Amino acid sequence: MAIVKSDIRERGVAMLTMRYRSDQRSGNELSALGFGCMRFPRRLTATDREKSEELVLAAIERGVNYFDTAYVYGDSEVVLGEILHKNDVRSKIFLATKLPHQKCASAEDFERLFQEQLGRLQTDYIDYYLIHNLPTVEVWQKLCDLGIESWIAQKKAGGQIRQIGFSFHGAQAGFLGLLDAYGWDFCQIQYNYMDENYQAGRTGLERAHEKGLPVVIMEPLLGGKLATGLPRGAAKRFREADPERSFASWAFRWLWDQPAVTVVLSGMNSAEQLDDNIATAAAAEPGMLSAEESAVFAPVVETFRETYRVSCTGCNYCMPCPSGVNIPGCFAAYNASYAVGFVSAMQIYLTSTAANHPGKGHGAKSCVQCGACEKKCPQHIKIAESLNDVVKRMEPFWFSALMWGVRRFMG
Numbered sequence: 001m002a003i004v005k006s007d008i009r010e011r012g013v014a015m016l017t018m019r020y021r022s023d024q025r026s027g028n029e030l031s032a033l034g035f036g037c038m039r040f041p042r043r044l045t046a047t048d049r050e051k052s053e054e055l056v057l058a059a060i061e062r063g064v065n066y067f068d069t070a071y072v073y074g075d076s077e078v079v080l081g082e083i084l085h086k087n088d089v090r091s092k093i094f095l096a097t098k099l100p101h102q103k104c105a106s107a108e109d110f111e112r113l114f115q116e117q118l119g120r121l122q123t124d125y126i127d128y129y130l131i132h133n134l135p136t137v138e139v140w141q142k143l144c145d146l147g148i149e150s151w152i153a154q155k156k157a158g159g160q161i162r163q164i165g166f167s168f169h170g171a172q173a174g175f176l177g178l179l180d181a182y183g184w185d186f187c188q189i190q191y192n193y194m195d196e197n198y199q200a201g202r203t204g205l206e207r208a209h210e211k212g213l214p215v216v217i218m219e220p221l222l223g224g225k226l227a228t229g230l231p232r233g234a235a236k237r238f239r240e241a242d243p244e245r246s247f248a249s250w251a252f253r254w255l256w257d258q259p260a261v262t263v264v265l266s267g268m269n270s271a272e273q274l275d276d277n278i279a280t281a282a283a284a285e286p287g288m289l290s291a292e293e294s295a296v297f298a299p300v301v302e303t304f305r306e307t308y309r310v311s312c313t314g315c316n317y318c319m320p321c322p323s324g325v326n327i328p329g330c331f332a333a334y335n336a337s338y339a340v341g342f343v344s345a346m347q348i349y350l351t352s353t354a355a356n357h358p359g360k361g362h363g364a365k366s367c368v369q370c371g372a373c374e375k376k377c378p379q380h381i382k383i384a385e386s387l388n389d390v391v392k393r394m395e396p397f398w399f400s401a402l403m404w405g406v407r408r409f410m411g
Contacts, residue, residue, distance in 0.1 A: 018063025019284040021262045023214040025185045026163055028094060028127075030263050032256055032284040033277055034066035034216065035059050037080050038073045038315070039267035047075055053083045055268060060089055062278050066263050068188075068216070070098040070132055071117055072317075081121035090123055096216070097121065098132035098167060101139070107147040114155070128216075129161045130188060133378055135170035137177040149182070167218070168200055169378030175200040179208055186262075188216040190313075190378075192226060193254045193297050194304060195219070198311075209260035216263045217255055223313030224267075226251045229332075231339040233303040241296045248273070249280040254297060259286035307338040310386050311379050318373035318383065323366045327373055327383060330364045334390045349394045364390035 020029040041051040056067070069076045077097060084090040097117055104110055118124060131148075134140055155161040165186035168175050175189070187208050189200040196202050208215050221227045227248040230238070238250055248266075255261050268274045312331035321327055330349070337345035349363070369384040377383060 017282050018278070019256075019281055020063075020065075021214075023163075023186065023262065024212050025214065029065075030094060030214065031063055031065045031281070032262075032264065033064055033252075033281040034068055034263040034265040035064050036218065036265035036267040037067060037069040037076045039269055040076060040079060041269040047079050049079055049082070051269075052079055053087075055271070055274060056080070056083045057087060057089070058271065058274055059268070060092055062274075064278075065092065066094050066096065066128075066216075066265075068096040068128075068218075068265050069121075070130075071100045071113065072098075072132070077117060077120035081123065085122040094127040095121065095123065096128035096130065097126055098130040100132050101134065101143055104143070104146065104148075107151055110146075110148060110151045114160075118160075125160050125162060127162045128186060129155075129164055131164075131166040133169050134166040134178060135168070136174040137181050140166075140178060140181050165213075165216075168204075169380075170199065172199065172201050172204055175204040176207060179204075179211060179213070184213060186214040186216065188218055190219040191217050191255070191261075192220050192222055192251055194222055194226065194301060194308075205258070205260045214262040215260055216265060217261055218265050219313050219315075220255055220264050220266065221248055221251050223315065225308070225313075225335070229336065229339060230300075231303055231307040234300040237296055237300045237303065241293065246276050248276060250296075252277065252280045252284075253289055253293070256281075256284035257287060257289040257294075308335055309338060309389070310335060310381060312381060313379065315378060317376045317378055321367075322370055322372055323368050325364060325366050325387070327387070330387060330390045330394070333394055334386075337393060346394065363395060364388075365395055 019032040021032055022028075023030055035056065041048040041055070043051075067080065069080050071077065080095075084093070084095075099110065099113060103113060117126070131140075131143070152161065152164050156164065163185035165184050165188060166178060167188040168178070169190060178184075179187070189204060189208075190198070191200065191202075191205060200208075205215055227246070230247055235247065238245070238247055252264055252266075255264050266273070266277050268277060310331045312328055312335075314328040314332065316328055318327050333345045333349035336348050364387040367384055367387045371384065373383045374381070
């Protein structure tokens with residue numbers, strides 16, 4: 001299933017190889033490691049274009065050939081399009097982006113949005129085009145009523161869309177129904193060792209594989225939490241098993257061990273992350289985990305579940321909040337309070353919420369329970385209810401006095 005290609009560049013380490021897995025529908029050989037472009041490096045509030053360019057080009061040089069973005073990922077499409085055009089590397093990669101179907105009220109909207117995306121990406125075709133966050137057969141049927149099937153057929157016949165698929169964040173029954181509702185070329189699911197039975201889950205992954213569909217994996221690190229946010233007990237388990245291996249490498253190996261996984265996306269925003277991921281991808285083979293390594297995950301998952309209270313991945317789909325609440329920041333601090341301790345968690349809470357906005361309340365207590373965020377959350381979190389839990393834990397009776405001091409210090 002996997003083929004090997006020599007790496008082009010050496011970064012002070014032994015020459016590595018990229019592994020590829022076959023897309024049986026198209027015959028394309030896709031890099032086991034894909035570049036997720038939702039979390040390009042940032043410089044204050046803007047995308048760091050220079051750093052993003054360096055990472056994208058380094059990834060391409062080292063054999064990464066699958067790049068994933070979306071219409072709703074801020075300026076991601078624009079930045080990626082600029083990089084590909086400026087460096088004349090569009091033909092070296094498979095480009096994936098997504099149709100925001102929630103913005104479509106007519107067949108004309110499919111075409112209008114698609115043409116806008118082509119302009120942003122400075123290309124005349126998309127290799128892997130997805131219906132973004134398609135939750136159920138019923139929603140797909142509404143799109144069919146608008147004429148999306150004939151529109152897709154037209155785009156594929158003209159070569160503007162090479163492969164059509166969908167990304168998924170709903171319940172498993174919805175995913176299984178969608179697999180049979182249309183002749184998809186591929187699909188994309190959230191999947192990691194903490195989410196083995198969540199959303200599409202292992203059952204959905206294997207069903208798609210049985211139907212011959214390549215499966216692209218998003219959130220392999222649960223928004224980075226499986227790399228940098230592990231509880232102490234879980235981190236200890238991994239270190240005891242292999243003190244040299246990164247926590248991210250453990251998560252990727254768990255995925256690449258499974259033959260049904262085609263591409264694993266990673267939102268890399270540093271050279272160190274790219275190096276580590278490529279080193280792991282160099283050995284990405286089905287069955288790569290030993291029995292002893294596989295056994296490490298059960299106690300890690302058990303320890304993680306004891307401390308991980310809100311299943312927020314930090315995707316920011318819920319933002320901006322009409323009341324200014326930094327919802328992902330609140331949940332990151334709340335989870336950290338159980339995983340790494342209250343003092344560290346309070347530092348996260350202060351820096352990601354109220355302390356960054358002197359004179360304003362951007363903590364969980366500012367939530368007015370309007371429900372706007374819950375309609376957009378792909379994890380289906382009861383956000384208002386969970387923010388109440390955050391208030392109880394992260395804003396104790398002395399919190400107002402602390403914030404008064406912080407705001408006075410910050411002027």
